[in-house]
Amino acid sequence: MAVPGDGISIVITVRNEASNLIELFSGLSGQEGPFEVILVDSESTDNTAEIVRQFQDRLHINHIMKKSTRGEGRNIGVKHASYDQIIFIDGDVTVSPNLVSAYRKLFREGYELIAGEVESTGVEKFRLGRVELIYRDFEITRPSANLGYRKELFLKVGGFDPIFITAEDIDLNLRAIKAGALHAVCSECIVYNKTRSNYGQFSRQAFWNGYGRRQLKRKNTDVWDSIVKGPKVSSGPLFPHLIRLAFGGLGYFYAYFQ
Numbered sequence: 001m002a003v004p005g006d007g008i009s010i011v012i013t014v015r016n017e018a019s020n021l022i023e024l025f026s027g028l029s030g031q032e033g034p035f036e037v038i039l040v041d042s043e044s045t046d047n048t049a050e051i052v053r054q055f056q057d058r059l060h061i062n063h064i065m066k067k068s069t070r071g072e073g074r075n076i077g078v079k080h081a082s083y084d085q086i087i088f089i090d091g092d093v094t095v096s097p098n099l100v101s102a103y104r105k106l107f108r109e110g111y112e113l114i115a116g117e118v119e120s121t122g123v124e125k126f127r128l129g130r131v132e133l134i135y136r137d138f139e140i141t142r143p144s145a146n147l148g149y150r151k152e153l154f155l156k157v158g159g160f161d162p163i164f165i166t167a168e169d170i171d172l173n174l175r176a177i178k179a180g181a182l183h184a185v186c187s188e189c190i191v192y193n194k195t196r197s198n199y200g201q202f203s204r205q206a207f208w209n210g211y212g213r214r215q216l217k218r219k220n221t222d223v224w225d226s227i228v229k230g231p232k233v234s235s236g237p238l239f240p241h242l243i244r245l246a247f248g249g250l251g252y253f254y255a256y257f258q
Contacts (some may be wrong), residue, residue: 006104007085008035008249011077013070014091015042023094029058029102036060038080039091040073044253053169060102071160071168074144078154086154088169090145093118093191101186103148105197112153113173115139115180116146116189125237127195128244133170135223146191153181160217167212174220174227199243206244210251211258 010028014021028037037059041048043066053062066076074088085107089095096102099116106114115138120127133141144160147169157175160168177183196202217224 005084006034006108007083008087008100008104008107009081009083009085010035010087010089010100011040011074011081012089012091013042013068013077014038014044014048015027016044016046016048016092017091018044018046018048018051018129020092021048022054024089024091025051025055025059025061027095027097028100029055030097031095032098033100034083035100036062036082038062038064039078040066040068040077042069042073043067066218069162069165069168070144071164072162075162078151079180080160083152084151086135086149086151088144088147088149089191090193093145093193095192096188096190099189099191100235102186106184106186107148107150109184111148111182111184112150113176113183114148114189115142115173115183115185115241116148116180117185117187118143118145119190120193120195122195122197123148125240129241130230132207134228134230134248135174135226138173138183140170140173140177142173142185144172145193146189147173147183148186148189149176153179163219165211166208167216169209170212170216171219174216174223178223201246202240203243206247207251207254210248210253211255212251213248214252214255 052061087103130141132139157179161171196205
């Protein structure tokens with residue numbers, strides 16, 4: 001049972017995710033309260049607003065229309081959050097039935113940074129996992145598709161840096177760990193996200209991930225040598241790995257000139 005101060009703000013950034021929001025909101029509507037949903041909408045042109053209206057009787061949704069990047073949108077969401085405990089998730093995920101209660105348990109124990117689990121669904125050959133970066137025994141590549149922060153810590157480290165196209169969550173986690181954040185990994189906090197469905201989408205994702213890694217290194221040269229880099233190729237079909245390496249490398253190289 002929730003107690004005073006247990007409220008959670010779920011921050012979601014979207015643009016044209018109406019096709020995914022019904023399933024997401026349905027999963028959230030059965031979660032343990034109190035919590036609110038802050039949906040920062042980068043001027044969607046689909047029927048996102050209509051989906052929000054359909055769920056207003058089941059969820060407390062603050063729908064904010066503001067053209068923004070993912071990082072900027074999440075910063076806006078935290079600014080409007082009513083509660084001190086924040087969960088970031090993406091608009092194209094589905095959630096485990098006890099997501100909010102599992103996060104709440106760890107927030108109660110005093111943790112400031114909580115990394116949830118992200119399980120991939122969809123096209124199997126594109127389920128390659130993350131190329132991990134470890135800093136002070138914490139995987140800073142834990143994504144903001146499923147990530148919890150105390151608002152005090154989030155504001156203390158400056159929130160998401162809007163210069164990033166991707167890797168803004170890695171940069172945030174790195175700054176939080178540098179600041180000494182009390183952190184935990186929550187194996188019960190699970191979201192399910194869909195992989196890219198074709199090689200074009202997959203290649204674009206790899207390119208911008210590579211771009212973000214270069215931005216990350218350029219900003220954090222003071223600690224970069226202290227970060228443990230995971231293997232660039234892990235288990236799974238070889239061809240998608242090669243595509244990811246090639247387009248990620250192109251993105252990394254392109255970022256040199258930006």
